[in-house]
Amino acid sequence: MTPFVDRLGYKFNTDDGFVEEVLVSEIELLDTTGDVYCPCRMRTGDPKEDAKIVCPCIPFYRDQFAGLKKCWCGLFILKEIEDGTDLLGVIEEPQGEIDVPVFRVDDLPDGQIRHVKVGRHDMAVARVGDEFFALSNVCRHAFAPLAEGFMDGYFVMCPWHGWRYDVRDGSTDHPGADVKTFAVSVVDREVRVRVLLK
Numbered sequence: 001m002t003p004f005v006d007r008l009g010y011k012f013n014t015d016d017g018f019v020e021e022v023l024v025s026e027i028e029l030l031d032t033t034g035d036v037y038c039p040c041r042m043r044t045g046d047p048k049e050d051a052k053i054v055c056p057c058i059p060f061y062r063d064q065f066a067g068l069k070k071c072w073c074g075l076f077i078l079k080e081i082e083d084g085t086d087l088l089g090v091i092e093e094p095q096g097e098i099d100v101p102v103f104r105v106d107d108l109p110d111g112q113i114r115h116v117k118v119g120r121h122d123m124a125v126a127r128v129g130d131e132f133f134a135l136s137n138v139c140r141h142a143f144a145p146l147a148e149g150f151m152d153g154y155f156v157m158c159p160w161h162g163w164r165y166d167v168r169d170g171s172t173d174h175p176g177a178d179v180k181t182f183a184v185s186v187v188d189r190e191v192r193v194r195v196l197l198k
């Protein structure tokens, strides 16, 4: 990856932790989809279109990224940038709250939960009937991924030792172990999660 992006005038972001998070997400996508898709954008299902968001996607978005001084996710930044920590996230002005589309309503059946990564936010998004909820993907007991848990009404059970979280507010019976939740909206049958980017 590095020699290729180097030729395009880019390098990895200087924030090593962020780079690691994005690369881990990409490896997860490689395992589940067979390709290194961008973790910050939705796939359309059209292989031709989706080929444009296989990482590194810089050749397809050169003008746009040149203006941003980074790729959309902030994994890569222009080589001349010394400190990329202000260039993390998925929008041009990485300040404040934004509703990020993550998948379409029909992509998640009722009673299911799935993993979603938006920038540095790692979350599990659940569907109960026509309602959608997003909470941290990380169980507070021993850090299992809640998106691999089992849904029971408004509750998700951790896949490892069965702690139960209410997907509506992230609460659990275990004192001090509630998890963070994210606001979810549905617009034009697109599920969006609200994240704070800074």
Ligand code: SF4
Residues within 6 Å of the ligand: 022, 037, 038, 039, 040, 053, 054, 055, 056, 057, 058, 071, 072, 073, 074, 075, 076
């Ligand atoms: S926006 Fe960045 S992280 Fe996403 S596919 Fe393009 S180069 Fe990779």
Ligand code: FES
Residues within 6 Å of the ligand: 139, 140, 141, 142, 143, 144, 158, 159, 160, 161, 162, 163
């Ligand atoms: S890691 Fe979730 S219950 Fe143990």
